[in-house]
Amino acid sequence: MKRFGFHPDQLYFNQRNSKKVRYLTHSKYGNLEVPKSGAPSKKVRELHENYQKRLDFEKYMNPKGLKPTITSSFKKPQQEVEFVNHEVMLMRSPKPYDKNIVSFRVNQFMSKPEIKQYLGKLYNLPIQRVNTANKIGKIMRNMDKNTQWRKDDWKKAIVQVDFEVDPDLQRNM
Numbered sequence: 001m002k003r004f005g006f007h008p009d010q011l012y013f014n015q016r017n018s019k020k021v022r023y024l025t026h027s028k029y030g031n032l033e034v035p036k037s038g039a040p041s042k043k044v045r046e047l048h049e050n051y052q053k054r055l056d057f058e059k060y061m062n063p064k065g066l067k068p069t070i071t072s073s074f075k076k077p078q079q080e081v082e083f084v085n086h087e088v089m090l091m092r093s094p095k096p097y098d099k100n101i102v103s104f105r106v107n108q109f110m111s112k113p114e115i116k117q118y119l120g121k122l123y124n125l126p127i128q129r130v131n132t133a134n135k136i137g138k139i140m141r142n143m144d145k146n147t148q149w150r151k152d153d154w155k156k157a158i159v160q161v162d163f164e165v166d167p168d169l170q171r172n173m
Contacts, residue, residue, distance in 0.1 A: 021036055086107045088107075093171070104157045116130050129159075129160040133155070
């Protein structure tokens with residue numbers, strides 16, 4: 001990438017680049033940069049002279065000392081809170097559950113902490129534990145056209161809450 005027609009290795013603009021150079025502080029010569037690659041020279045005076053030559057070259061290439069700044073006419077975005085709208089559906093099951101357990105059908109890619117956080121923050125449910133089970137979609141058949149396909153896979157979340165749940169919400173009648 002070129003800046004103002006010069007190669008970036010020619011102009012540093014006082015930006016530290018720890019991948020290419022090491023930065024040293026010497027009691028006599030002050031701060032100086034030393035190349036990381038190659039065999040390091042043992043004479044600090046030579047390193048200081050090379051550094052001064054490079055600074056002089058930068059002054060020659062950029063006599064006014066202009067530094068590039070990022071400017072934009074766009075407004076700064078407000079603090080955004082990412083809210084992903086997952087489908088979470090209450091499932092009723094013929095299997096009898098304990099009094100404080102509810103099952104949900106959730107997005108296949110939601111993790112246990114995400115399910116707990118989603119239900120806790122959105123519905124204010126005091127959740128003790130979340131268990132999950134990945135379910136494979138059913139194979140559906142069209143006998144007229146002799147074709148078959150598979151429904152989407154899904155995930156079942158069995159959530160244990162701190163209160164007793166209405167039995168109508170648990171069992172499939």
